[in-house]
Amino acid sequence: MIFSFDLLFEAVLFGVLLGCFYAAVSIGLSVSFGLLDVPHVAHPALMIFGSYCAYVVAGWGLDPILAGVVLMPAFFVLGVLIYRFYYETFERRGSDAGVRGLAFFFGLAFIIEVGLILGFGVDQRTVQAPYIGSSWVIGDYRIPYRMLVAFGVALVLTFCLSIYLSKTFTGRAIKAVAQDEPALRLMGANPVRIKQWAFGIATGVSALAGAMVIIVGPVEPAMDRLYIGRTFCVVVLAGLGSMTGTLAAGLILGISESIVLMMAGASWAPAVAFGLLLVVLGIRPQGLFGR
Amino acid sequence: MKYWISVAVFLVLALAAALSGVNEYVFYAGYIVLTFVVLSTAWNILGGYAGYVNFGTGAFFGLGSYSAVVLFKALDAPLVVQIVAGAAIGAALGFAVGIMTLRLRGIFFAIATVAILFIMETLMVNWRYVGGATGLQLLRPEVMAPFGSYTRMLFVVMALLAVIAISVARYIQVGWIGRGLRAIRDSEEAAECSGVPTLRLKLFACVVSGALMGAAGAPMPMYLSFIEPASSFSLNWGVSALAMPMIGGTGHWIGPVIGALLLGSIQQIVTVTISNEINVLVVGVLLVLFVVLAPDGVVGLFRKWARRSSR
Amino acid sequence: MGAPLLQVKAVSKHFGGFTALSSVSLDIAPGERFGLIGPNGSGKTTLINCISGSLRNESGKIVFENREISRLPAYRRTRLGIARSFQIPRPFHSMTVLENLLVPSAYVIHLREAEGEAMALEILRSIRLADKAHVLANQLSQVELRKLELARAMAAKPRLLISDEAMAGLAGAEVDEVLDILFRLNESGITIIMIEHIMQAVMRFSQRVVCLDAGRIICEGTPQAIVGNPDVQKAYLGA
Secondary structure (H helix, E strand, O other), rough: OOOHHHHHHHHHHHHHHHHHHEEEEEEEEHHHHHHOOOOOHHHHHHHHHHHHHHHHHHHOOOOOOHHHHHHHHHHHHHHHHHHHHHHHHHHOOOOOHHHHHHHHHHHHHHHHHHHHHHHHOOEOOOOOOOOOEEEEOOOOOOEEHHHHHHHHHHHHHHHHHHHHHHHOHHHHHHHHHHHHHHHHOOOOHHHHHHHHHHHHHHHHHHHHHHHHHHHHHOOOHHHHHHHHHHHHHHHHHHHHOHHHHHHHHHHHHHHHHHHHHHHHHOOOOHHHHHHHHHHHHHHOOOOOOOO | HHHHHHHHHHHHHHHHHHHHOOOOHHHHHHHHHHHHHHHHHHHHHHOOOOOOOOOOOOHHHHHHHHHHHHHHHHHHHHHHHHHHHHHHHHHHHHHHHHHOOOOOHHHHHHHHHHHHHHHHHHHHOHHHHHOOOOOOOOOOOOOOOOOOOOHHHHHHHHHHHHHHHHHHHHHHHHHHHHHHHHHHHHHHHHHOOOOOHHHHHHHHHHOOOHHHHHHOOOOOOHHHHOHHHHHOHHHHHHHHHHHHHHHHHOOOOOOHHHHHHHHHHHHHHHHHOOOOHHHHHHHHHHHHHHHHHHOOHHHHHHHHHHHHHOO | OOOEEEEEEEEEEEEEEEEEEEEEEEEEEOOOOOEEEOOOOOOOHHHHHHHHHHOOOEEEEEEEOOOOOOOOOOHHHHOOOEEEEEOOOOOOOOOOOHHHHHHHHOOOOOHHHHHHHHHHHHHHHOOOOOOOHHOEEHHOOHHHHHHHHHHHHHOOOOOOOEEOOOOOOOHHOOOHHHHHHHHHHHHHHEEEEOOOOOOHHHHHHHHHHEEEEEEEEEEEEEEHHHHHOOHHHHHOOOO
């Protein structure tokens, strides 16, 4: 392996873009798991489902990003329904909710994955767009346009969600319900409706995230397994409940993965997210900015 | 006493079947079902009794398989040694994962088990000695008389492992350790304040569970004459090892056995008659159905029915 | 007092940026009936959690029977003689009332099944819960759950019992019943720290009372002195 600063710089650059992408796909989990404490291991599966939906909608002639945006309301509703079901079946009954909730989402992830295999087959799917396939060339470096697009969408998404959570009434209520549910109840707000709204938002965001996944690269049904590592790594590294931490954590993961990819090749890259996750859990489980 | 008599009868029957002229396929499929009995029983010791969910059964199972391959390749180790080594390595992995994450909430442990699974797979994919991504073909040693085929012998071996696993689970469940684990599952904080050394008990359950899973993995390469990372470390082992106790019933040692026999048989039938994808779908659907509608599993349903008919 | 049973020395506890306890110190004498009051969020349960070991304090020391226990895990502290009940009852819901008590009897007192059962039944009889011995814990009423909390703490044969709002939400006669149990326990030699909002219970029970507000001790003295103290009134009424 020939080490050169040029290669390293390019890897870091790519890692920054990749990192923002990872942050964006993890934001939904930041809300559903980080704030709402739902053991949502099916989040990546829903996101990949979103990728396939974007693939179908983009196949009707729409730009993939637009496809993602168009899907957001439907996914919002899906999220509300899922949370409602989860709450009524598990959280309400209290006892054993932890094990059964985890088992439920695990089963759900598998059902989604197999559903996608039955519907689309195991082959990879891609989308077409003017910005996919070409790169921006600056000097000796090539930056793929699709990564810039994902980077841009990621920033916008993170920014919008952060503003929403800190400036709007419902947004602040969502953060409040994470910190002090009894107090919220005393103020007259209904925590369940707030949580279900938040979960809906998290799932809606996943639709757009899924569109970005298929823009950044081809998708296949089993990809959700890999993304369990990436999204949970970002959310845990950030610290549960921290939105801005998600960006920082995403960058750390993206750059690490990119450097490992450059130095050791694609057969080692999948382990980076999982490895980083284990390190965080072992050394500092509350993450960088956790509550 | 009744238990040990049943165990003896079961083992005698298994041995007799293996030595008889019964169709070879019975042992081929039976080995897999018995493997699931061990895996689901092992899973339940930590998942059912203590309430800590392991998604990464494949990591322990696959590690047991790979350590058996390494020992076979390097030292021509006999099957018994492979199994003991598998158990030891599974125990060590259980301890390592446990000490790192059992202090944290249940979901962190669950996610950590997924992480271990992928890391193990990546390590084996990149290790040429064991064949890397494409895997390794293995030449089985000569079959031990009196068995007519290697599969029949492995069937009996797995039957013995199943008995060991169930006996361990039963011993834990009935004793004071089981009570402590149940207290942890019901309310860990209250358990700790009632004198239960929660971290130690959880670690113990994790180590025992890992050891049994590793032992179950050891004979697998010989069964297939082949090993490769993708199937050894598949998340599918995890969903089955989790679904079977949840379907059978997690409170009692018979639950995982029922779940494994039921779901294992269904899986064999579906995989052969329809497809492997539908097989995974069936597992997922049954898991969700039972978790939502019958949280106490088949054992729970049976108890309810027994109570109702005694009135 | 003579040698104190429990010493809390300058204990502080933070949650991120929030200070729950700020250099709290107090001594509990053996055999004492001690009351801990304060408005919601003042840090009472946090203090209890630090004493029992459910939480670790960042600075300061906790000394029990002349032995520093600040670094010990909770289960060790229970085995040394500190037991607590929980504000929101946390029964072992998959077990019967009797089985709930078998956990501390096995893990703290190290009794075998038969002896443990005998001891547990005796405790249940003393608090009039024996008729529910074989009922699953998740089928008990509120007051029965509160009694189970206390019974489980009693089964650990503690020398110090911390009762965290054992009477919250209970009505007149039920309050008296629980108070009676605590009095009898104290008579048998157990030191008791009571956290309560029901003032008349605190007044009747405590020999000494401490009032917490925003993580600090603002007043300490006899029940009468505390009730008349203007700082205490301000803390509760938020004037």
